[in-house]
Amino acid sequence: MALALEMKGITKYFSSTDVQANDNVNLTVEAGEVLALVGENGAGKTTLMNILYGLIKPDSGEIFINGEKVQIGHPDDAIKNGIGMVHQHFKLVPSFTVAQNIILGMEPNKAGFLSPKEENKVVKELADKFNLPVDPKAQIRDLPVGMQQRVEILKVLLREAKILILDEPTAVLTPQEVKELMDVVRQLAKMGYSVIFITHKLIEVMEVADKVSVMRAGKNVGNKKVSDTNIPDLARMMVGREVLLRVKKDTIQRGKPVFEAKDVSVSDVHGLAAISHVSFNVHEGEIVGLAGVSGNGQTELVEVISGMRPLDGGNLYLNEQDITQANVRDRRNAGVAHIPEDRMEVGLNLQTNLDENLIISRYNQSEFSKFGFLLGKSISRFAETVVKSFSIAAAKPGEDISMLSGGNLQKVVVGRELSGQPSFIIANQPTRGLDVGSIEFVHKTLIEERDRGAGVLLVSVELEEIMALADRILVLFRGQIQGELDAKTATEEEVGILMAGGKLSDLQTNQAKSGKESK
Template identity: 50%
Template sequence: MEKVIEMKGITKVFPGTTANDNVDFTLLKGETHVLLGENGAGKTTLMNVLYGLYQPEMGQIFIREKEVKITSPNDAIKLGIGMVHQHFMLVHNFTVAQNIVLGMEPRKGLKIDINKAIEDVKEIAKKYGFNINPKDVIEDISVGQQQKVEILKALYRGAEILILDEPTAVLTPQEIEELGQIIDNLKKEGKSVILITHKLKEVMSMSDRVTIIRRGKVTGIVNTKDTSIDELAELMVGRKVQLIVEKKENDLKGEILRVEDLHANDNRNLPALKGVTFQVNGGEILGIAGVDGNGQTELLEVLTGLRKPISGKISIKNKDIFGKTPREIIDSGVGHIPEDRQRRGLILKYSLFENVILGVHHKKPFSKNKIIDYKVVREYAQRIIKEFDVRTPGDEVSASSLSGGNQQKLIVAREISKDPDILIAAQPTRGVDVGAIEFIHKRLVGERDSGKAVLLVSFELDEILALSDRIAVMYDGEIVAILDRKDADEQKLGILMAGGSLNADNKGVNKIE
């Protein structure tokens, strides 16, 4: 088959680390090729070299067997390469059509012909099977729809080769299926697709070949049909990985969090929480399942003081925290792994040692007489970076320099190290690799086993089923059912998540108190 890309001997060095060490990579016409590896393995760096964002120290790049120099994304686009980054690059108050044609707007005289732009977008969306409205404003559409806009933007610019960086990290199960269909449509049109991922289920269902990178080096290239999830996990991490969460029977320690008849509005001032009631006990993980957009985000924001509730009751160990500030809530014994690590979890330009004390920076031993003791802070940071295996050259680098998964591990390390009574974990393994998932899952179960309460919110049904002792299902701003884990399965949860109800045969639904 025709080689559309060949990268030979690519080496890329950053201060303190070799991100790519003599890497070879080949993409064939009409194939989906996965770049698989742990967080920080060098996958995104390699693709940033291909897209012209980085210049390699050594190596050659061939496009359709002709050697090229790619010094900027403009060079890559001219060569038919498009890249959809993990964190989207869209103008939020522009429409879908305005974003797609940005910089290549059709014109009528000196004016932009917006009607032609809308028609062009409708045409390209129809061609590739995208269900999207060109007139929708970006900030009003789901993350899955925003991703489609990014893909269409690349196709509009003539991309024959598409690089998708962690494309399923922020998608619901239904949107992941849709993405699979979109990739199939692209391949039928003769396009070639590179997926950067570490989600093994999607690797098996979406790819033709897999190149595995570990710590900057290629450790294997396999045909997907000839491999298995277990083999890929081992090639990726360098050891056998336990993909099943081991949990002993839980030992309940009494109520930690109680939420009663909670009401709150969303950003448009429309009802988002409509009488939410539940409680979480010490020694258990309560999972909240639901399709994105059914009130989970608003619930988390209210519980952590980031959104003001309208009415209801919230208490931690019988202490009222309704409407309190984030600092008051943290001081009441709440740890919070936020769903958006970059907006809510870290200050990206701060160093790692500054980030690890966020929320407790005003307390002893980190602060004395309102002056931060940096010697103590650095020692603490180095200890938890080591304990939680955060891959970094040192604690003084900025949080923005870490890979997404290592940013996540840093947040998990910080929140668990606060020793909270209740840990609120929102999408705790979003965008992290199989080795880090195993580690984070063990730490969450460890919190439960030590008598802490864990409130887990995840769009990954596998994760909810693997970790939870009880499962609450949210639909349209309400908790429609709470099931014991032994009574729950994907089918029951799927029915409830879609707004259906379980009939008399589907036992095991708790009455909501």
């Protein structure tokens, strides 16, 4: 079959950061094929795709579309050549309707006047053609993330793209939405479209792709058929060493309760109830996994526990002390550590250097300031210790952190939070957007903390992660605890049904039914 796309010897060097982002990279995609492009954060996947889409000019290399050499110097050239890109962060106008967003820039008009009717019709036809139902009149800001992504895909299809680049499309989706997206991708491939699927979740590669290209440190380290490879193999290629996909965990005896929430209720930013009457506790030497589809009150609950948001009712206890009214600083001084879900905006200040990021929760301690003055020497000594003990190779004391990759940024957050032996750790989506190597690190570290005797509240929308780490599983659904499971005996199915708002008894009756039928 003819190659829909061939990239040959692509090389790009960023002088400002001294990074060889792409080093003689080759890549081919056939029509009707799904190519997964995998690699750790900072391996050069995004640079390569930005070159293909005309956002970055390569130093050298050639691009062929359907066997013909093309010059792509601008996204317009890419679109002309049938290349479409769905960015990780959607580029939609929230206050516009679906149709307006899809048609933006190519509106059918009569003598300069817009025709919403015509627009809606075009979008409706497009959606029907690809079997991607959308409501053309809905406003983007009212749509769930999965729907917004569908709008992005339609936008690209309307511009007659034959090669679709999806940049980490699943990073922001719920498990259900991921499944739907996979179906869409397979269907597009069947219709003869080529899809380049950027991801670092290997399980998705196995599920959706025909072929996989692995990148590491700007180089193409492997091109394989998915049927010829497996997850451990891909992980090894990505990271360049053997990776534990599921970290080892010994059973240990848990201690006394370290944290307790009693009848806690919280409102969200709009004043609506986000958490209502939730009670649970976390013991020493225990990881409690809080599972649930995102948007079921996890963000609010974590913010209340860490002290960033006031609660409407209920009480919080840390080591039997009432901390309901304590502020963030008091809680942190009392031994609470917090790995937030948003490391770029909340967990770190990217505008300042490593040292100042590391002391945010402890600059008041006598070790780091005296008579109102910061003790620069002990701060940089502390930074060196954190860098060393958490092996954050890329970060240097006194230097800016804005250039670090996602994995290294998370290491900085984890290093800061887990230095100083906290007694209670809140870990909210601690591995979101991380590559396998970094996930391994975070998981290992959390288990070490548990073994040391800390209580850990692990909030995650990744069922895999909960199953791998937790000793006890709580499932959050619509702001309430839908059920509690012992991780040793719990199955993914049981957690799944609770996440969807069902009851364990539903599962049992289902099983009983199917049991009868099979007889």
